Amino acid sequence: MSVTETGSAHPEAYAHLAAEAAKLDAQDVLRDKRAEFVLDEDSVYLDGNSLGALPKAVPGRIADVIGREWGELRIRSWTESGWWTAPERIGERIAPLVGAAPGQVVVADSTSVNVFKAVVGAVRIARGRDEARDEILVDAATFPTDGYIAESAARLTGCTVRPVQPGEVPAALGPRTAAVLLNHVDYRTGRLHDLPGLTAAVHEAGALAVWDLCHSAGALPVGLDAHGVDLAVGCTYKFLNGGPGAPAFLYVRAEHQGAFDSPLPGWNGHVEPFGMEPGFRPADGSLRGRVGTPDILSLLALEAALGVWDGVELDAVRAKSLALTDFFLRCVEAYVPEGRVEVVTPAGHAERGSQVALRCADAAAVMERLIATGVVGDFRSPDILRFGFTPLYLGFADVERAARLLAETLDTV
């Protein structure tokens, strides 16, 4: 996609798109959600795909968790304040956001650690059916940690890893494929991959599909159950606004839970954690994805943050997300001189997540200057300007303003 020349010298273009933004904001069914977040009017926060904004419910809840639950009840809170069951309780809160029926999602550990559980778990299930399966296919453009962890999982289970572009997965599948690890949305380009189609292809080849939902959970409908996904992991501090480093989630499809054999069988995943048995007997359901003692402060901040989803339909989120990114692309096209940036994110809705990536050679310097104007996106090496669009708290006027300040910044760098 190319951008037509208008530049920053055409105030009538600004006025036109600003008026359209006002109209779109007035029609926005999610517009009241913004009031549930801490945001300032001086900036446009387009980095919610890296760290979501603070939901207003969090500070008071955590003050109570620290002051009363920890400070006064102390050890009693493990039972009386529901700390012990938080990983599965919060998992159930996330489950409908990723299209999962109850009993399949647990919140614990980092995304990387959950990728390890999921990939080793998937390989073991695949080999339980057919010992000859010894290859793991991994998205060649993956966020790096998935690739690093998949390499480690392969090394420890006697498999090899083959990096493959997601579109080439169907051709790469074969009788040796044990598991395929894919990203639902590419962290760099914002490209949305075909989760239903690729999962079906993986199954046709007799392998298991493991999806990384870091950039889709909370941004668009995922449909884990509906599309037959085997295992999935996802982050909670991006579009789920759980706070910096909030624990990740693990989905293990119900039909696989009996065979899910975690490489991290910690005492929290034991069927009787306080039985203090010398041998590991896994708990039923998603509980066997738990490992060690849950990090309660981070977990309960996430739980409070998830309150913003009350009454929200994911279809409305998706519709607004696409409207926001469409509008941003139109504003960029109108304001930014042709050739100054290249739009990396696909134009087709079926291939777009909730972010827009623009390429320009001086992206690092541009983003630094842009952030100084109050428009906060991020830079991804070597040449990507990345903008995330969180439908729950962004409006169309924000988007128009961001594009305008981006154009001015590109004009002056």
Place this chain on the structure above:
Amino acid sequence: MSVTETGSAHPEAYAHLAAEAAKLDAQDVLRDKRAEFVLDEDSVYLDGNSLGALPKAVPGRIADVIGREWGELRIRSWTESGWWTAPERIGERIAPLVGAAPGQVVVADSTSVNVFKAVVGAVRIARGRDEARDEILVDAATFPTDGYIAESAARLTGCTVRPVQPGEVPAALGPRTAAVLLNHVDYRTGRLHDLPGLTAAVHEAGALAVWDLCHSAGALPVGLDAHGVDLAVGCTYKFLNGGPGAPAFLYVRAEHQGAFDSPLPGWNGHVEPFGMEPGFRPADGSLRGRVGTPDILSLLALEAALGVWDGVELDAVRAKSLALTDFFLRCVEAYVPEGRVEVVTPAGHAERGSQVALRCADAAAVMERLIATGVVGDFRSPDILRFGFTPLYLGFADVERAARLLAETLDTV
């Protein structure tokens, strides 16, 4: 150790020991530290070996982390508020408490996950020297998660696990021993194991020693560097008061860091995390123990909690810990009818951690009743009353009162 008959009907015994407690409290060099914790006068908290009490510095610090660092600075806090470097910065704060010079301790993930990193890492180092080493010895009385995780580590690295009582480790060592996983203090009995002697024996056999410091870090001097420990893990929510589920720490001895090959090579442990390289290149030093994005709220609560150690000498902590447990045992002997409980914790100082375990058949019911009196210990299946003594916030009058209420409870259950 038996207890002599006195029972709850001898008020003169109470008066005598209560007077002694007052004298000991007056001489206590750590007595001002209690004011740095949130505690109430209605209870005696003897469960700090499970969840440490709340340091007063935590609530205000976390309110600022959430409200300003997350709420206002948002993504900028990863650099501007020092979030990114928190795992190693807090590691350096813990290092002197376990006798480690800088560059060897990092805080991240749960204890269970760190046991996995440490045991697989130790096995790989041992086999790098001698491929024939394929056995892992594990403390037969270990807290269960260590045993479960060691089994998984063994299975994934082609080793076997042999449970051994710590005292029998020297005899069990041999040319096939790769690594030995031991607890510094037994979680159930409170027995302190001989870390210097056992580590030396492990080294003499050409193997690596991995120590679990969950029940010793913050309770007594550990001396990791001085005693040549290879790898260690420990919990931060017990005697380090970091809060429920606060992340654990990992120690990798400087001389092993070049060969430390983590089974969880997440992007946070990469030498250039934002380089987004397809291949993993480990960071130097303790940084390679990092995995995924750190859970900032839990981490920074821990950091604030560690402020209570300012100006504290571990030798004074150890001296007071032993004095507290000695005094508790004397009070129990004076107040509790002979034969009602069996003291499980060793009498010798060299073999005692910072807890006292008493055995009685009806321990579960006794502990429930005792907690109702305001004396908070815990029950460990099947028959153990467990009492932890945190020298920073407990006094001798607390101890006398706890023993008195315990005697009364034992008399009425």
